[in-house]
Amino acid sequence: MSILKINNKLSSIIPLISIPQFFYIFFLLFIPFSGLIIYSFWTSDFFDIDRTFTLFNYYFILLEEHLYLFLIFKSFFIGLLVAFVAIPIAFILAYILTFKFQRFSNLLLGIIMVSTLSSYLIRIYAWKIILGEQGIINKFLLFLGLINEPLTFLLYGNFSIIITLVHILLPFAFLPIYSSMQNIDKQVVEASRDLGVSLIMTIFKIIIPLSLPGIVAAFLFCFILSSADYVTPQLVGGADGVMIGRVIYDQFGHIGDPPLGSSIAVILLVLFSFLFFLIFIVSKLYKITKNKIRFFFSYSKIYKNNNFSLFLSKIPFGNIFLFLILVFLYMPLFVIIILSFNSAKFGSFPIEEFSMHWYFELFKDGVFHESLIASLSVGLIAVFGTFILSMPTSFIFVRKEFFFKKIFLLISLAPLFIPGIIIGVSWIAGMGILNLRPGLYIVSAAHILFCIPFFILIMRSRLMNFDLAIEEAARDLGSNPIRVLRTVTFPIILPSIIGGSILVFAVSLDEFIITNLVIGAHSTLPTYIWGMMRYGLTPTANSLSSLMIIISVFLVIISSLIMKNQKTNIFAK
Numbered sequence: 001m002s003i004l005k006i007n008n009k010l011s012s013i014i015p016l017i018s019i020p021q022f023f024y025i026f027f028l029l030f031i032p033f034s035g036l037i038i039y040s041f042w043t044s045d046f047f048d049i050d051r052t053f054t055l056f057n058y059y060f061i062l063l064e065e066h067l068y069l070f071l072i073f074k075s076f077f078i079g080l081l082v083a084f085v086a087i088p089i090a091f092i093l094a095y096i097l098t099f100k101f102q103r104f105s106n107l108l109l110g111i112i113m114v115s116t117l118s119s120y121l122i123r124i125y126a127w128k129i130i131l132g133e134q135g136i137i138n139k140f141l142l143f144l145g146l147i148n149e150p151l152t153f154l155l156y157g158n159f160s161i162i163i164t165l166v167h168i169l170l171p172f173a174f175l176p177i178y179s180s181m182q183n184i185d186k187q188v189v190e191a192s193r194d195l196g197v198s199l200i201m202t203i204f205k206i207i208i209p210l211s212l213p214g215i216v217a218a219f220l221f222c223f224i225l226s227s228a229d230y231v232t233p234q235l236v237g238g239a240d241g242v243m244i245g246r247v248i249y250d251q252f253g254h255i256g257d258p259p260l261g262s263s264i265a266v267i268l269l270v271l272f273s274f275l276f277f278l279i280f281i282v283s284k285l286y287k288i289t290k291n292k293i294r295f296f297f298s299y300s301k302i303y304k305n306n307n308f309s310l311f312l313s314k315i316p317f318g319n320i321f322l323f324l325i326l327v328f329l330y331m332p333l334f335v336i337i338i339l340s341f342n343s344a345k346f347g348s349f350p351i352e353e354f355s356m357h358w359y360f361e362l363f364k365d366g367v368f369h370e371s372l373i374a375s376l377s378v379g380l381i382a383v384f385g386t387f388i389l390s391m392p393t394s395f396i397f398v399r400k401e402f403f404f405k406k407i408f409l410l411i412s413l414a415p416l417f418i419p420g421i422i423i424g425v426s427w428i429a430g431m432g433i434l435n436l437r438p439g440l441y442i443v444s445a446a447h448i449l450f451c452i453p454f455f456i457l458i459m460r461s462r463l464m465n466f467d468l469a470i471e472e473a474a475r476d477l478g479s480n481p482i483r484v485l486r487t488v489t490f491p492i493i494l495p496s497i498i499g500g501s502i503l504v505f506a507v508s509l510d511e512f513i514i515t516n517l518v519i520g521a522h523s524t525l526p527t528y529i530w531g532m533m534r535y536g537l538t539p540t541a542n543s544l545s546s547l548m549i550i551i552s553v554f555l556v557i558i559s560s561l562i563m564k565n566q567k568t569n570i571f572a573k
Contacts, residue, residue, distance in 0.1 A: 021389035021452055022408060028449050029414060029423065033269070035430035036422075039262035049259065049432075057263035068247065068264060072271075075244040078158060079227025082165045083173075086222050087215060089166075090173035093325055094214075095207065096318040098181040099189070108322070109178070114553050115329040116171040119510050121529050122545040124235050126332030127164045129339065131155040131236070136335065156238025164236055165226045167328065172225075173218035180214030181207070216279055220417055224272055228419030231513060235533060244268065245421045252425050252517070262429055265422050272418075333549055340542035358543040368544070371528040375509055378444050378524060382508040383501045385448040386455045391497075394459035398466075413453045420513030423449075427518050438520030446514045451504040458503065462496040506555040510548070 040057055043050045061068045093112070097105045130136045133150040141147045153159055184207065192202045208215070230245035237243065244264065251261025343355035362368055397409055415423065427446065431438065470492070474484045512526035519527055525548060532541045 021393040021456075022412065024389050025411060025414065025449065025452065028445060029418075029426075032423075032426035032430035035433045036262050036269075036426040037266055038433065039259050039429040040266045042259040042262075044257045044259050057260050058267075060260070061263055061267065068244070071242065071244045071247055072264075072267070075227045076223075076271075078161060078165075078243065079223040081162055082169065082226040083219050083222035085162065086166045086170050086173045087177075087218050089325065090170060090177050090218055091208075091211070091215070092321060093174050094178035094181050094211075095203070096322055097178060098184075099186075100318040101322070110557075111326065112171055112174060112329065114557065115333065119512075119526060119529070119545060119548045119552065120168065121231065121235075121512055121526055121533065122336055122548060123168060123332050124164055124232055125529075125533055125541065125545065126336045127160065127167065128155065128236055129335055130332060131160050131163070155236060157240045158237075160236040160238075161232055161241050161243070164232050165229065167332065168232070169222050169226060170325075170329070172221045176217035176221070177211055177214040180211040184210045220276075220279065224275070224417060225419060228268060228272075228421055230421050245419065248421055248425060249517075252428055258425075258429070258432070261425060265425050268419075269422055276417075336542055337546045337549065339539070340546040342539065342542070358539040359547075362540045362543045362547075365540070367523060367528060371523045371525050374440060374522055375524040375526075378440060378447055379505045379508040381444040382447040382451050383504050385444070386451045386504050387497070387501060389448065390452050390455040390459065394456055394463055397456075397460055398463040412456055415450050416453045420450075421517075424514045424517030427514070431518070438518050440519070440522050442518045442520075443515050443522070443524070446518055447508045447511055450511055450514060451507050454507055455500045455504055458496055458500040459493070462493055466492070502555050502558055506552050509555075510552060 041053050041055070043052070043054055043056055097108055101108060128135075131154040132138070133152060133155070135155070137154060138147070138150040142150070188206060188210075189202060192206055227243070228245045229243065230249040233241045233243040233246045234249075237246070248261045248264050248268075251257050251264070340358060341354050341356065343353040343357060393412065397405070397412075423446075427442070430436075431442070436442070466489075471484050471488055474488045475481070479487070510526060512530065515524055516527055516530060523531070525544070529541060529544060529548075532544075
């Protein structure tokens with residue numbers, strides 16, 4: 001290799017040095033993973049940690065105590081069920097918005113995604129109210145006379161876990177699939193129909209293959225996040241709904257075994273990494289899939305329109321399906337809001353009497369005030385830190401070419417794909433090794449880590465659609481690069497910066513999984529709700545939940561309005 005080629009390669013690597021966000025993620029994500037691995041080779045004797053190197057924990061999990069392997073496979077099975085339920089629904093929803101409701105697609109997209117930023121804990125709590133023996137579903141079925149006594153299997157079991165996780169993860173499955181469909185050339189689909197190809201064959205032979213990247217991303221979201229979740233099993237799973245994430249969480253509790261929990265987390269991390277490898281192999285086949293579409297068109301006369309396709313095209317399937325999905329997404333939120341105005345001390349539906357009593361009780365609570373201040377402080381720090389770290393990275397990822405660019409982009413987005421329980425316990429292990437105490441400063445650092453991918457996706461998408469001719473014209477007129485950035489580029493991308501910052505604040509306000517593990521004696525609004533749900537639930541939880549729903553929805557609407565005139569596709573290549 002010539003010296004010139006070596007210099008070219010070195011120059012292509014130089015931009016990596018200027019990515020502060022990359023190093024932030026590396027030190028606060030991958031280095032704690034190292035601490036977690038080190039922890040896994042230790043043993044625990046009640047409150048004392050024996051730091052002698054040993055493989056006992058792995059031997060105990062893999063060869064001696066089969067309960068842990070059973071729970072791992074059970075969790076993976078539930079993760080697969082969640083994915084197999086959520087992805088077809090998300091695909092149909094994406095198809096409807098892309099090809100049936102193009103005129104209102106942006107509005108419907110906003111309505112669907114707004115539901116995701118209402119509190120994670122609140123939605124789980126709402127499903128407890130809906131699925132309980134005295135819940136809405138049982139009361140409705142009893143009213144219709146379809147059952148004689150309440151159904152007991154709806155809550156505290158695998159069924160309630162799957163339903164709740166599908167509700168939580170459905171929008172996250174929908175978004176990448178919808179983004180992939182937006183990149184499909186509509187003329188290809190129209191050509192297929194003009195050639196007489198049935199609707200079903202068009203979907204299976206054209207739309208699904210071209211949407212494969214989005215489907216793969218949706219599968220990763222649903223499977224990984226659901227199989228490692230610990231909050232949902234703990235709140236709605238009951239004794240029969242224990243999953244491996246809850247076991248890891250319990251091991252890091254006051255009477256747990258952190259080294260054993262670390263070993264379980266490491267095993268999960270290895271299995272998820274292997275899954276990523278398999279997905280990488282599948283993604284390589286995507287180019288082959290694209291070429292097959294031409295072959296399909298060559299023999300398209302085989303797949304003529306049939307009576308079933310004609311039947312589907314005549315019924316208002318899209319309208320009905322969209323309505324049912326919106327009911328599924330928003331019913332838990334409406335239930336919480338309605339119950340917040342119930343005068344009764346115990347939640348009952350319908351409400352006994354309209355009252356603002358529990359809102360007044362909430363604002364009298366000093367712990368609520370402290371939690372509110374903590375959440376607002378951490379949220380503002382997260383916005384500032386995310387902006388400082390992510391803006392240079394966004395420009396570099398879009399405007400610079402260097403080796404392993406996609407790999408470093410994947411690392412930047414890693415916090416989205418790694419389960420919060422694994423990130424949280426790795427931080428606990430890292431703090432234990434470094435003798436760091438939990439607190440709000442740790443929470444703030446964790447929120448920045450978690451929020452970086454959201455900001456990166458928004459800014460990267462905006463910069464990819466930026467017309468560079470505007471900057472070139474400004475430089476031709478004699479402006480230096482700094483002035484071009486200050487007077488031309490920055491004002492144009494400012495709406496995306498503001499919208500992304502608002503979104504980051506909303507995400508930080510709702511973050512619970514990692515926060516609960518590293519916050520220590522302090523409290524944020526989500527951990528405050530968690531405490532009420534676990535230790536003496538009162539109707540004030542409904543009031544606080546309603547306030548957080550309203551705040552989250554308001555922030556997302558403002559963010560969407562700010563960015564409405566800017567074309568974005570956060571899952572663009």
